[in-house]
Amino acid sequence: GIGIDGVAPNTADAQPVRILALRAVPDGDERDKDVANAIRYAVDNGARIINMSFGKGFSPQKSAVDEAVRYAAERGVLLVHASGNDGNNLEPGAGHNNFPTAFYGDATGTDHAATWLEIGASAPGVQALAASFSNYGQTRVDLFAPGASVTSLAPGGGIQTADGTSFASPVTAGVAALVMAYFPDLTAVQVRQILMDSATRYADAEVGQPGDGATVRFGTLSVSGGVVNAAEAVRLAMERSGR
Numbered sequence: 001g002i003g004i005d006g007v008a009p010n011t012a013d014a015q016p017v018r019i020l021a022l023r024a025v026p027d028g029d030e031r032d033k034d035v036a037n038a039i040r041y042a043v044d045n046g047a048r049i050i051n052m053s054f055g056k057g058f059s060p061q062k063s064a065v066d067e068a069v070r071y072a073a074e075r076g077v078l079l080v081h082a083s084g085n086d087g088n089n090l091e092p093g094a095g096h097n098n099f100p101t102a103f104y105g106d107a108t109g110t111d112h113a114a115t116w117l118e119i120g121a122s123a124p125g126v127q128a129l130a131a132s133f134s135n136y137g138q139t140r141v142d143l144f145a146p147g148a149s150v151t152s153l154a155p156g157g158g159i160q161t162a163d164g165t166s167f168a169s170p171v172t173a174g175v176a177a178l179v180m181a182y183f184p185d186l187t188a189v190q191v192r193q194i195l196m197d198s199a200t201r202y203a204d205a206e207v208g209q210p211g212d213g214a215t216v217r218f219g220t221l222s223v224s225g226g227v228v229n230a231a232e233a234v235r236l237a238m239e240r241s242g243r
Helices: 032-044 061-076 163-183 188-198 230-241
Strands: 049-053 078-082 114-121 143-146 152-153 159-162 206-208 216-217
Touching: 032 049, 032 061, 049 114, 049 163, 061 078, 078 163, 078 188, 114 163, 114 188, 143 163, 152 163, 163 230, 188 230
Parallel strands: 049 078, 078 114, 114 143
Antiparallel strands: 152 159, 206 216
16 A cells, blocks of 8 residues: 555566666766666666666767667567657757667667667647657657656655656556566567557647647657557557467
8 A cells, every 4th residue: 555556567377577676877977888788787687678767968989888789689678768858859850869779870870779669758638648848759759658747656765746758668668568477478579569559549639749839740759659558558469469
């Protein structure tokens, strides 16, 4: 009766879901070296999903992070990353970045990790569906997940209600963990696609664009035009796994 329930609770009929907590971010901005080392450490110690609720506008040693991302992707690890809270357009040419990214090199090309999900924050209500603070991008953000007025654990103990893509990203990672717990034979690529295909679609809904509030279609803010849906993800996993 204290605290909150996780998205992927442990049950007797599924593989246990466990958390390996790694601190890659000091009191200031994270260093690329620390991000790369944390990804590699997680992979080498059995992580199947890596949640990354951090980001920054510059990446001086991006090649080191790219190599770590390739290392994870080649070993079938799903990487889930928060898109950031600046209300910015992350499309190439828009002038904004939120590192690390799925895209290798200067992040303007098409070569990217096949096991990466970039997550924006959704808010309650269709008109405010995209949280006003969330970064977005029609080809650079994959889908949205609840990230406004989320009640969760607080640093130092207790609970809090707060906003941020740092909530949306672990919500999505939790849904992925739920699917993997019950369907352990699914690969990271398959689970990623299941989350994309099972998202609740709002592509044609007119919403306020994060940042400037201009009226746009929700489908212009991400690849999927949808919000993560745990129940539909499990249903689709059952269908695709033949269960």
